[in-house]
Amino acid sequence: MTIFDPSGTLFADDDEVTLVVIFNHSRPGASAPVFVCLPAMGVAASFYAPFAEALAQAAGGAAVLADLRGQGESAALARHGARFGYQEIVAQDIPSLLASIATQFPGRPIYLVGHSLGGQLGSLAAVHSAPGLAGLILVASGTAHYRAWPKALRWRAGVAVQAIRLVAALLPWYPGRLLGFGGDQPRRLMADWSYNACTGRYRCAGSRIDYEEALNDIALPVLSVEIRDDPVAPTGAATELLAKLASCTIERRQIDGVTADAPWRRHFSWARSPDEVVAEITSWVRAQSRRTDVEYLEQAVV
Template sequence: MRNSKIQVPVDGGGVISGTLWEPADNAHATLVIHPATATPERFYAGFAAFLAGNGIAAVTYDYRGTGGSGSPRVHRHLGMRDWMEGDVPAAAAWAAERFPGLPRLAIGHSLGGHALSLGNGTAGLTAFALLASHAGTARAVPDPVERFRVRLLLHVLGPALGAVLGYVPARRLGLGEDIPAAAMRQWGGWARLPRYFFDDPAMRARERAATVTQPVLAIGFTDDPWATPEQVDFLTSHLTAANVERRTYSPADGGVARIGHHGFLRRGVQETLWPEVVTWLSKHAQSAPR
């Protein structure tokens, strides 16, 4: 396995920085990992290396204004919609151009899965997996303490700090990487709505989700404090033209004490859960027309 840094221009301005993870021998498919909000590219390195070790060339990256893809203050105007409609298709197009003729796959983690569910970056995809992607309305968080924390961060602290600083110091708030102010405003706005961005007329989310036709593997976890099985199901219920397979794993399934919203990407489940997902992806890659 070998890896190399990449730079991908985005229509409308800016560049996303990422890494290409390649098998030692010829790849039989290519896959882009579209990240979760405020989750750095390096968090996906272990899983990307595992994919490469199984013959799949993988791309990881940071959204503009996060991690290695530029200052969140400089990119303060970028919202989540900009990431979904700009960065996700740009990364997908780069991988398609770099590996012409190979079956194309994707994994969307949380926000990355939202983008795929609305058809962003799906042109020419053979299949894709959604990882802990859900309709992220704050009122659906089951634990009252966590629900209060989410509302405090998304509706009070985050927007206020963004207005003052031009970015949100999410790292200090325990949310991951720092993000642009506009991304926090949009996140908080959608989280107030009963059906998340499906209640935002500007997104045309129901209409766009209904255009997705690829096979989809939607994965959730019993101990995820945000992406509950019900909210995952609500998101995938809008993929009316797709063949959706649902899987919900418990920590016991992974042989670990906790998985939560991010734990699938940690090496503790490398021997238990990762092979199942790679098998599903490889099966669809092998059945893709050449």
């Protein structure tokens, strides 16, 4: 793992799996939040720089951008023979990242923010890291399950899922950059994705953990920011993902996104024009902070 701030200062250097850029508010308070942001499938972390900068400024804290294994600046590329799946990301990479961030920002509340697949992987990683998190924030995120799509689109989603699953199974790696969906990914990761897309359930190949049961036991505050008419993460997909977090306190909010863009583009373009999402996140985090302060006072009185 390699961790940089925007000026290029090296914080840590380990296995070269993840590049992290930290946007730190100029004068953050001792309890200012830290947001660790996970990108969508096939998207480089650098794409989210406008969002991270705006979030750190608005919240008076820090925002961390992390490339998922095999994406962006990561050296673990599928086309170079890298073999991994969800398990390496959710049980190794993200917990290690969160531990490093906790060391850099001791005592600060850490929120895990995930866009699209980043939200799914962040939820799975919370199985391992929930005690160190102040909350989970999902942006335009839902399961990949084709049956969660609106009925009018369900058959198309089903055909697309089967086609992606077949391509990923037959070729040495999934050529998402060529096909225009998901970026280049190793076969095992796409097998994990396909399992969820076909069944609605999460299974991490190589793990003995029942992630469906483990997700049910996580107890965290969760914010879901959903984009109206998002064809990539429709309302049903978000509902299905949130239903797995049955022990969490969940708040759902909807935004319009960049209405000048086509619906498909809105799934991504909010990150370049992030004001709506930043406003929802900061208002929710401040409410969480006030609630925590009240609970602390009540416990002190008792």
